[in-house]
Amino acid sequence: MNAVDRVMAVIEFNPDGTIVSANANFSSATGYCLDEIQSRHHRMFADPSYAASDEYRRSGSC
Numbered sequence: 001m002n003a004v005d006r007v008m009a010v011i012e013f014n015p016d017g018t019i020v021s022a023n024a025n026f027s028s029a030t031g032y033c034l035d036e037i038q039s040r041h042h043r044m045f046a047d048p049s050y051a052a053s054d055e056y057r058r059s060g061s062c
Helices: 002-007 024-030 054-058
Strands: 011-013 019-022
Touching: 002 024
Parallel strands: none
Antiparallel strands: 011 019
């Protein structure tokens, strides 16, 4: 896991879609620090119109 953490952007979610953690590579790639995203839902990364769609809800992403 240490090797993955060094070379990949990694984000971890709870089963309900809330963000638990993200590594420095994820922060660098997205511009969000962990404090800004932790405990928020992953829909924050989806286009708002898609996040509000039935397709998104059916996908089990909410």
